[in-house]
Amino acid sequence: MADSPAATLQHAAYDSKIEGNVIFTQVDTAINWMRKNSLWPMPMGLACCAIELMATGASRFDISRFGAEVMRFSPRQSDVMIVAGTVTYKMALAVRRVWDQMPEPKWCIAMGACASSGGMYRSYAVLQGIDNLIPVDVYVSGCPPRPEALIDGLMKLQKKIEGEHSTLAQMKTGAAPVETEEAEA
Amino acid sequence: MSTASAVDIVQALQKEFGDAVLSTHEFRGEQTLIVSADKARDILAHCRDALGFDYLIDISSVDNFGSDPRWEMVYELYALDNGAKTHLRIKYVLSEEEKAPTVSDLWPTANWHEREVYDMMGIEFDGHPDLRRILMWEGYPYFPLRKDFPLAGKPSDMPDVAFTNAAPLAGGPFVTSPTSASTVHREPRSREMD
Numbered sequence: 001m002a003d004s005p006a007a008t009l010q011h012a013a014y015d016s017k018i019e020g021n022v023i024f025t026q027v028d029t030a031i032n033w034m035r036k037n038s039l040w041p042m043p044m045g046l047a048c049c050a051i052e053l054m055a056t057g058a059s060r061f062d063i064s065r066f067g068a069e070v071m072r073f074s075p076r077q078s079d080v081m082i083v084a085g086t087v088t089y090k091m092a093l094a095v096r097r098v099w100d101q102m103p104e105p106k107w108c109i110a111m112g113a114c115a116s117s118g119g120m121y122r123s124y125a126v127l128q129g130i131d132n133l134i135p136v137d138v139y140v141s142g143c144p145p146r147p148e149a150l151i152d153g154l155m156k157l158q159k160k161i162e163g164e165h166s167t168l169a170q171m172k173t174g175a176a177p178v179e180t181e182e183a184e185a
Numbered sequence: 186m187s188t189a190s191a192v193d194i195v196q197a198l199q200k201e202f203g204d205a206v207l208s209t210h211e212f213r214g215e216q217t218l219i220v221s222a223d224k225a226r227d228i229l230a231h232c233r234d235a236l237g238f239d240y241l242i243d244i245s246s247v248d249n250f251g252s253d254p255r256w257e258m259v260y261e262l263y264a265l266d267n268g269a270k271t272h273l274r275i276k277y278v279l280s281e282e283e284k285a286p287t288v289s290d291l292w293p294t295a296n297w298h299e300r301e302v303y304d305m306m307g308i309e310f311d312g313h314p315d316l317r318r319i320l321m322w323e324g325y326p327y328f329p330l331r332k333d334f335p336l337a338g339k340p341s342d343m344p345d346v347a348f349t350n351a352a353p354l355a356g357g358p359f360v361t362s363p364t365s366a367s368t369v370h371r372e373p374r375s376r377e378m379d
Contacts, residue, residue, distance in 0.1 A: 089347045089348065089349050090320075090321070090322055090347055092347065092348075093345070093346070093347055093348075118352060121352075122336070122337060122352040122353065122354050122355075122357060122358070123336065123337075123338065123352055124327075124329045124334070124335075124336070124337065124338025124339070124349060124352070125320075125321075125329070125338070125349075126352070128350070128352050128353065132350075
């Protein structure tokens with residue numbers, strides 16, 4: 001068969017060098033796939049839940065299997081804030097400030113009873129759930145939750161990220177990306 | 186004096202201060218002195234300087250709400266020189282208008298203890314170098330360990346600093362009652378149900 005320049009151009013899409021390495025997908029799906037497998041947590045460790053959070057990051061449970069091992073102590077490099085522990089009113093606005101410093105898109109996991117609802121601290125000093133201040137994507141029950149529970153919460157968050165339509169919403173409206181928590185509410 | 190027993194120390198204090206030591210009692214080998222408020226600082230200074238109580242473990246306060254005088258101050262002293270075998274507890278009562286004398290110049294650790302007493306109970310200290318809140322924030326309007334302050338808290342707001350809301354108690358507080366009956370009787374129950 002003669003290798004005319006015209007034939008090469010015609011069949012460029014079936015080039016044997018790249019055949020099998022090309023997949024077709026949607027932009028949202030691709031972006032969500034990248035986001036969900038590289039969630040950099042902001043470890044907001046405030047009480048005993050932080051110990052379980054550390055265990056989740058350590059070798060036995062190894063949260064890096066889910067791409068979330070890069071604990072960032074700078075909010076500007078973080079994707080998901082894991083609020084692990086009792087949020088006192090004195091700490092609450094500091095948590096809020098760190099959350100505000102995190103760039104979009106961002107997610108929040110309320111880890112344990114205290115972060116979710118104030119837990120056993122029905123008290124003058126404790127914020128009754130971090131969702132009074134910042135939007136929460138996943139609540140993890142437990143006091144403190146086992147590392148498995150936190151990993152399950154992280155997987156639920158990954159499922160949630162899979163279904164987001166941020167790019168599509170942006171293209172349709174021309175507006176800035178819709179805040180994930182409102183879109184998913 | 187560091188080898189003296191706790192009983193000897195109590196007797197020495199009674200001899201030194203006479204009527205200012207209102208009463209003494211012993212519980213499981215620990216000596217407690219109830220003293221008069223105006224002599225309390227002198228007695229505490231004497232304990233440190235002459236009796237070797239170089240360690241102030243804690244200062245706490247009691248709210249005897251509904252009775253007068255309302256406040257009771259409690260000082261826990263230890264003498265470390267003799268292997269911390271001597272413990273002494275000194276108490277005195279204060280009415281609501283009175284200020285407590287500071288001991289932060291005697292034991293530097295009293296500085297923060299007294300700030301905590303002020304923060305939680307609202308008792309002020311005469312001569313304290315830096316009487317600010319220590320656990321709650323400056324501007325918080327209440328003293329939360331007073332008996333007339335609700336457990337659930339009260340709403341407050343300091344813009345850009347902190348805010349508080351009343352916590353939902355949902356029928357609580359849920360308290361356990363010691364009993365020799367079954368665990369069913371011991372488990373936490375709402376106080377409202379009784």
